Amino acid sequence: MNKDVNHREVLQDISYPRFAAFYTWMTTRPRLTRWVDPLRREIVGQAQGSVLEVGAGGGQNFPFYDADRVERVEATEPDEAMLVVARRRLPEAPVPITLTKATVEALPFPDAHFDSVVATLVFCSVGDPEQGLHEIWRVLKPGGTLLLIEHVRAQGKRAAWVQDVLVPLTTRVAGNCHWNRDTRQAVLSAGFLLTKAREVQGGLQPVLIMSTIRPLQSE
Numbered sequence: 001m002n003k004d005v006n007h008r009e010v011l012q013d014i015s016y017p018r019f020a021a022f023y024t025w026m027t028t029r030p031r032l033t034r035w036v037d038p039l040r041r042e043i044v045g046q047a048q049g050s051v052l053e054v055g056a057g058g059g060q061n062f063p064f065y066d067a068d069r070v071e072r073v074e075a076t077e078p079d080e081a082m083l084v085v086a087r088r089r090l091p092e093a094p095v096p097i098t099l100t101k102a103t104v105e106a107l108p109f110p111d112a113h114f115d116s117v118v119a120t121l122v123f124c125s126v127g128d129p130e131q132g133l134h135e136i137w138r139v140l141k142p143g144g145t146l147l148l149i150e151h152v153r154a155q156g157k158r159a160a161w162v163q164d165v166l167v168p169l170t171t172r173v174a175g176n177c178h179w180n181r182d183t184r185q186a187v188l189s190a191g192f193l194l195t196k197a198r199e200v201q202g203g204l205q206p207v208l209i210m211s212t213i214r215p216l217q218s219e
């Protein structure tokens, strides 16, 4: 887990303005919010203390932080088009939030700094998920929680095959989104301990809701 991070090596220019505009519109549709907002409330509501949110997008999670549990949030997002939308959402947040332009692979924060890290619908798009998880591990305090909502690789062989076939298209049109990532396995391989997980929806886009901790002691 002590993989060194060379920040310059992993800095990437992430800019998908058309996807940002579409995603911003899509995530305000009542059909979607009725379904996804309870999941956001469930996972974001577990964050406590000093919180890091990675890939915050247009600030879709900001209204769901619990002011009784959270002191402040450092929200990071690499895409300027998303940051513009997130800045507009800051007044909706019930807790103080600071926005920083950064990728999850190169987080500009000290070691063992946060009590919770939140990532929702992010790891499908990250260039180097393994490096991103190493970075989250580094900035999370031992005993801190990593809270995730991610759409993931289907468990059925046929659905997973269709996901694999679709990935060249989804990465092109949806901001580098990979429909076929086994994010549960990636998180466990990075050393996090599972405290709670369930999958909802299924089909080609099963959605994983997952709470994990960075163990107090590790090799």
Ligand SMILES: C[S@@+](CC[C@H](N)C(=O)[O-])C[C@H]1O[C@@H](n2cnc3c(N)ncnc32)[C@H](O)[C@@H]1O
Residues within 6 Å of the ligand: 014, 023, 027, 054, 055, 056, 057, 058, 059, 060, 061, 077, 078, 079, 082, 102, 103, 104, 105, 119, 120, 121, 122, 125, 126, 127, 128, 175
């Ligand atoms: C589908 S959006 C999800 C936005 C928001 N978290 C939500 O729940 O609606 C994926 C987000 O991940 C961001 N992203 C892509 N690559 C990233 C990276 N390497 N590090 C951090 N965030 C990244 C994108 O810019 C985008 O804002």
